[in-house]
Amino acid sequence: MLFALLLFFPPLFASAEPQALRLAVVEMTEPGFAATTVNPIRKALSSVFPSEDIVILRFNSATLESSVRELRPDFIISPAADFLRLVDAVGAHPIATRKTRWARDPHQSTGAAVIALSSRTDISTLSSLKGLKAAATLPTSLDGWLALRGEIEDAGMDSEHFFSKLRFFGYGMPHVVEAVLSGAYDAGVVPVCTLERIEAEGLIEQGVLRVAALKKEKEGAESLCRTSTTLYPDLIFAALPSADPETVRSATLALLGLGAGEYSWYPTSDFHAVRALEERLHIGPWAYLEEMTPSALWRRWRIWILGTAGLVLLLLLSELRLRELVRRRTADLQAALAERDRLAASEENIRSRLSRLERMGAVSQLCAIVAHELKQPVGAVINYLAVARLKTGISAASPLPAPGTDSQADPVLITAIDGADMQARRIARIVDRVRGYARAEKSRPVRLRISDVLRSALAGVKLSSSLPVEAHLPPQSPVILGDALEVELILHNLIKNAIEAVKDDPAGKVAVRVSGTDSEVSITVDDNGKPLTDEAFERLSRVSASGKSDGLGLGLGIVRNLVEENGGRLTLSRLPGRGLRAEVRFDIASDAEPGENTEKQSFPEDQKS
Incomplete structure (x- = not known):
């Protein structure tokens, strides 16, 4: 019941237990995974963090990124492929890689083995598996189907249509093994060393099953187990951005100090092989390439591609024919039109400039004549206004009647005379200025x-x-x-x-x-x-x-x-x-x-x- 609460309501427990250390674990189908991997790590973390509770959060691979963003664990145990997704999504940092006792190198610790009945002598090489029925663990397992897909693609075959039937059972032992033993499936894809383990534990009789499509005919330097694929890094223990640096340091020392057993932990790993596999299979960061490959586009749109190509070809031939006809008839005409346009543009430019110069000259002469003719009548208007002002009894220096004088002048008339006088004098100044322009005088x-x-x-x-x-x-x-x-x-x-x-x-x-x-x-x-x-x-x-x-x-x-x-x-x-x-x-x-x-x-x- 406590585990269920932790799984479905982790934020509530995190808020109630502020000192808890969160360890996320991606769900695995590996037998005894909790006993051989999770529990030893939890015990090691408890030894260096005695005052903190170690809370285990179980994540599903399909919703890994969203779970990490929501629950913000400090550390995570995940397969290498899932870890690389977290590197791209949230910036996870690798601390150590798990190495099985069957492997010699932590960088090459896990892969896939194709098992078949020993009596099936027709199943030997990778190409002999084509068209058969196969059982596998999970479609996203790096130690299973993904590793075998890489081998099939490297051999120049289509992994999507390699087997006539492919079914995923989840667990290698007992589900995949039983499917092969029963004869319901010709071959099974299990993690490397699975056959060696179950034979050593006496779960099946020695020699009933064998590993087909061997990568090497005898033991290689990477693994003591028989393998059908390239080997890759195993599980990764990683720190997430939410972890405190001092906590990461102490956890690293505790993890690397674990005693040797079924598994041991080594600092970091080389992930180039995993990245290369993802790129070949168009998964992970390269999933977008799947819909853009020529083969995928051809399978989906070949009818439309062929029809469009035929139509474009017809249009192209028609266009080439028309272009040749037009080229022959218009080559000389284009040269003649270009020359005509050049001459017309030059002539229009010259005409426009002459027109502007003539207009400026005419306007200049007209302004001089108008200014000369306006000077005398404007002066007369000013004199007439002066007489009108005298008749009203108002002097130019005083716009209103002087105190003590008896003036019956209409104020509106006075205002009109003043305004007319001001505008007439303004006209006179403008006329003087225009005449000055005509004589090239500067004020x-x-x-x-x-x-x-x-x-x-x-x-x-x-x-x-x-x-x-x-x-x-x-x-x-x-x-x-x-x-x-x-x-x-x-x-x-x-x-x-x-x-x-x-x-x-x-x-x-x-x-x-x-x-x-x-x-x-x-x-x-x-x-x-x-x-x-x-x-x-x-x-x-x-x-x-x-x-x-x-x-x-x-x-x-x-x-x-x-x-x-x-x-x-x-x-x-x-x-x-x-x-x-x-x-x-x-x-x-x-x-x-x-x-x-x-x-x-x-x-x-x-x-x-």
Whole structure:
């Protein structure tokens, strides 16, 4: 009853007995396994850990990895093949290998022997077993069927279809032995030395059974028993990652100090032979290769493979025929078309460049003419506004009537006159600047507060658009060197372009942000307009056909020139999802740099315009 509780509810016992040492044992069909192997090891561990209980956990080979992960034993006793699975799965470390007294080398201690009735003289070599009925212990036994499978595959035969009938009985003695003695099966696959043991113990009569398909005709250096296969390492005593290093050290000394008996233990082992067998049989880490071997694929899909191959062959022949016909008729044509395309592309490039140059020249002449013609009427407008201001009794220096004066002027009229005067003077400055461009004159840079210039640009935008613009200004405005009007035109143009991109979208937004470092200031204008194609995005940075019905086609090329004239850098980038960001960066003006100060203008203090 206690054993059953330990087997099915080990976590409960582990929690109640925190000092218990857990020893896992993979279930074996070996007769007397507990008495010859498990109990001596348990006794040796008890001698070095007298204050701890030695709890035995019995694991099944089929669920070994999951059991180890769940119950976390300290040590495990398992066959070499199962141990290698734990090495790959959880990182188990070998401590010692069991060697039977019949073996000379612990690295070559176990394998398989094929037994048959001595009267069956037709069973002698490995090839003579083909097509017979055989009994074996377990399909996963390294000391049984797996070892024999390796020999069959090495001999160039198919182990899966070697026997006409193969049945697994679990125990070699008495099940497999009885199956052969009764004549129900022609041969049996048992662990090496099984026949020698049962004959020595008098369980069967000497000479009734014999070992067939002998690996060696007489005793070899590896084993004193007759074997039909290559020999491999026997059981492995291993430490698991959950074991304490000091516990592992003490357990190793106790295990290697066990006295010689039926079995003895030797430090570690060479597992290359086991790994090679697993790779040949496509088991363990190489199990995935089984479904990818040519023979397996051919057996499963040969009809589809043949049909597909035939169809591909027909298509290939048809394709080759068509290619030959097309090649003969298009060789010369391809060369002619390539030359024609090259000439057409070159001609189109030259035409495009000439068109842009002609447009720039025409625009330059037109700007000079317009600027010249606008100078006089703009001056007249300013004079007329001055007369209107005098008629209202308001001076230019004071926007409101002076105290003590009797003025009946309409405040709305005064505001209109002031606004018209301000815009007319702004037009005059722009006209002067255009005329300066025509004469190749350069303006002298002045010290500008970016916040003041941005507020002025936003005020100008308000006159033509009702869309609110989010403006984020720093508490202390950065100062740069530049032309006040040109910088204002730069910001005005960028904000207006952003508004144009979202004006038809009810959820359209435009945001302006001023930020920077000790060395430069950055002004970004973001919008959430429609996504731009690569061609449209590339067109923004050069003089090209305008995307607007009333545009001149100059676009951001002129803005970029103005930015560079004022020592700045303009960068355009597409925002994730949708929208565009225009960023202008200027160097911060130091106190030691020359430049005239601009007059401080009064602007609203709110952060959203």
